[in-house]
Amino acid sequence: MRIAVIGAGGVGGYFGGKLASGGADVVFIVRGATLEAMGTRGLRVDSIKGDFVIEHPNATDDPTSAGKVDAVFVTVKAWQIAEAAEQIKPMLRDDTMVIPLENGIDAPDQLAAILGPEHVLGGLCGIVSFIAAPGHIRHAGADPFIMFGELDNRRTPRVEALRDECLRAGVQADIPSDIQHALWSKFVFIAPMSGIGAATRVPIGVWRAMPEPRELAISAIREIVDVARARDVDLGGDAAIDRTLARFDGLPPESTSSLQRDIIDGKPSELDAQLGAVVRLGRETNVATPVCETLLGLLLPQERKARGELP
Numbered sequence: 001m002r003i004a005v006i007g008a009g010g011v012g013g014y015f016g017g018k019l020a021s022g023g024a025d026v027v028f029i030v031r032g033a034t035l036e037a038m039g040t041r042g043l044r045v046d047s048i049k050g051d052f053v054i055e056h057p058n059a060t061d062d063p064t065s066a067g068k069v070d071a072v073f074v075t076v077k078a079w080q081i082a083e084a085a086e087q088i089k090p091m092l093r094d095d096t097m098v099i100p101l102e103n104g105i106d107a108p109d110q111l112a113a114i115l116g117p118e119h120v121l122g123g124l125c126g127i128v129s130f131i132a133a134p135g136h137i138r139h140a141g142a143d144p145f146i147m148f149g150e151l152d153n154r155r156t157p158r159v160e161a162l163r164d165e166c167l168r169a170g171v172q173a174d175i176p177s178d179i180q181h182a183l184w185s186k187f188v189f190i191a192p193m194s195g196i197g198a199a200t201r202v203p204i205g206v207w208r209a210m211p212e213p214r215e216l217a218i219s220a221i222r223e224i225v226d227v228a229r230a231r232d233v234d235l236g237g238d239a240a241i242d243r244t245l246a247r248f249d250g251l252p253p254e255s256t257s258s259l260q261r262d263i264i265d266g267k268p269s270e271l272d273a274q275l276g277a278v279v280r281l282g283r284e285t286n287v288a289t290p291v292c293e294t295l296l297g298l299l300l301p302q303e304r305k306a307r308g309e310l311p
Contacts, residue, residue: 001025001165002069004091006084008034008043008059010129010258011101012075013137015146015171017045021052022169027069029087031061037135046132047139064090071162073123074100074111078273081107085114092119097158099123099148103194103258104273105187105281108151121159122179123148124186128255141252145172149179184228184235189244190257191274192220195295197260198269205253216291217248223289224278230285263302271296271303 005016006029020026020043030038043054060066069091076084081100088098092115099121100107112120128141146166150156159175166173176182193204196217200207207213221244225235236243262269275296282289304310 001071001161002027002067003165004029004063004066004069004072004088005075006072006087007075007080008038008135008137009075009131010137010139011125011127012073013043013131013135014045014047014127014129014139014144015073015075015101015125017043017052017054017057017137018144018171019166019169020054020057022171024165024169026058027066028057028059029061029063029066030059033134035059035061037133041135044136045139046137048141049139049144063087066091068093069096070158071097071099074098074102074107077268078102078104078107078270079268081110082114085111088115095158097121097148097162099162101125101146102273103186103190103270105183105277106273108183117151120151121148122151122183124183126186128251130258130261141255143172145174147174147176147179147182149175149182151179153178180233181235184224184233185240185243187274187277188221188224188228188235188240189247191224191278191292192217192244193248194257194259194270195220195275195292195299197257198263198271198299199295201260201264203253204248204251204255208248214245216295218245219291220278220295221245223282223287223292227278227282227285227287227289230287231281263299263306266302266306268306269303271299275299 002025004027005012008030038057038059043057098119108120125146127144129139132138163173221241225240259269275292278292
């Protein structure tokens with residue numbers, strides 16, 4: 001099985017590197033400083049689960065030279081999905097799977113609109129990782145895993161083959177019984193964590209221990225649970241709140257989200273794909289999301305400044 005990984009940041013660098021180190025046939029689609037670093041120094045991953053180096057990763061900035069692949073993991077930032085979809089086109093066979101490992105909820109629909117729904121799976125991952133330098137990834141927290149599945153929850157041979165390939169390479173992979181439930185379960189975790197973290201500018205170990213921001217997080221979780229229910233995804237009401245808080249409490253205290261780090265660093269972030277999506281979907285389903293709207297409003301000036309839209 002040939003696997004392409006679009007991007008080599010905290011997610012793509014780790015999971016693509018792990019697949020390659022486990023013997024999978026992986027090609028990275030990267031560019032700029034990342035491509036140069038991988039070509040000269042390889043791909044280095046410092047991990048709490050054990051460090052490893054891919055000395056000669058197969059990496060290119062020309063997808064047409066990569067050839068056809070069986071699966072594509074999309075690990076770019078959410079606002080780069082449309083561009084990534086164009087890169088994927090030359091690599092598609094009739095049954096190629098495209099799996100977004102994104103923090104938002106809209107990526108499958110965005111990819112399906114460009115590549116066709118027959119290619120797109122639902123996908124998500126769990127990891128706390130970041131770029132230490134181009135071609136150098138640091139995995140700092142959480143037991144890494146990926147989940148993926150057909151959007152209609154069929155257990156197809158291609159999905160099972162990809163899961164088996166991941167497991168053979170040492171990547172923990174699973175096919176959930178309900179991919180939409182799994183996607184929203186990730187979304188209800190990451191969007192409040194990102195919003196509260198970016199607004200407070202402190203790691204999760206600080207704000208989760210304070211009653212005021214913790215209550216804000218609870219309210220934001222409840223809003224997302226309500227939006228999911230309005231879209232026929234039942235996350236379990238109060239049980240979903242308890243599960244999500246338990247996940248927050250289980251993270252290393254120094255943990256931050258990629259959105260939080262990008263906003264603090266003055267970079268464009270996935271604000272629109274996370275809190276923006278909550279607000280949009282809430283309006284579409286007539287579900288009030290006042291906490292998520294407030295967090296979005298507070299962070300929008302910094303986001304627009306990072307994108308050059310404000311002086």
